[in-house]
Amino acid sequence: MSKRTNDTVVERLYVLDGGSIELDKSSMTFGHDPGQKVRVPTPIYLIKTRDDFVLFDTGWYPQAIPILESMGLKPAIDQSRVLPGVLQSLGLDVRDISKIILSHLHADHAGGIQYFPDAELIVQKDEYSYALHPHSFSQLAYLRSAIDFPSFKWRLIDGDQEIMPGLTVVLANGHTPGLQALIVELPEAGTIILASDSCYVKRNIEEEVIPGIVWNPTLALHSITKLKTLAKLLNGTVYPNHDIEFWDSLRKSPDHYR
Numbered sequence: 001m002s003k004r005t006n007d008t009v010v011e012r013l014y015v016l017d018g019g020s021i022e023l024d025k026s027s028m029t030f031g032h033d034p035g036q037k038v039r040v041p042t043p044i045y046l047i048k049t050r051d052d053f054v055l056f057d058t059g060w061y062p063q064a065i066p067i068l069e070s071m072g073l074k075p076a077i078d079q080s081r082v083l084p085g086v087l088q089s090l091g092l093d094v095r096d097i098s099k100i101i102l103s104h105l106h107a108d109h110a111g112g113i114q115y116f117p118d119a120e121l122i123v124q125k126d127e128y129s130y131a132l133h134p135h136s137f138s139q140l141a142y143l144r145s146a147i148d149f150p151s152f153k154w155r156l157i158d159g160d161q162e163i164m165p166g167l168t169v170v171l172a173n174g175h176t177p178g179l180q181a182l183i184v185e186l187p188e189a190g191t192i193i194l195a196s197d198s199c200y201v202k203r204n205i206e207e208e209v210i211p212g213i214v215w216n217p218t219l220a221l222h223s224i225t226k227l228k229t230l231a232k233l234l235n236g237t238v239y240p241n242h243d244i245e246f247w248d249s250l251r252k253s254p255d256h257y258r
């Protein structure tokens, strides 16, 4: 991996455990392996920058856990795996977080927004508007009570954008209308592309199979190839978001990537 030593302000990347649920394997890879069950982890990423802490996604909406249970999804999510509890293991409080980059607003990514009235919430404009007015087939994934905080400090962006040196969002939509991935440039580990749900599992990347849950399949495929192209050009690695085997291989908090 390439080393970036010049202008990144990113110092560390922590992978926090946001619990897991069980899904049919065909949810991970469109049309593949129906009838098999798989554990689906929910990572929450924390980035320590020179001046503060930034979250990439906020994990499950705790109020949704009974719904997950009633759907037979066997949630393994306790208070230590949702915000604010998940930060406490690092001795951090919600007030230590100045910015939250939201990949998209599904209930397993936007669940902690409620705890951050003072942080900047960075999301794509198309995602924000769709999340409040989804089509019927997407309604189950967006829970309005998790995201409808109009007085919070939303920063709606439109497309690819550098948030700060070393942290850049790129549009990777298809799973949802405004999904954004995050490119993290670390001083020693090099470039990591956090794909969020544009790539659920490694197989989405390696075989260019789209995830089983998509708003627009063609865009979903374009986003996979876009992130692969960026990884090649930047000499980086794409991190799939809900891959149990990949998850097991990751360095977990309090350990971290530098």
Ligand SMILES: [Zn+2]
Pocket (backbone or CB within 6 Å): 106, 108, 109, 197, 241, 242
């Ligand atoms: Zn997800």
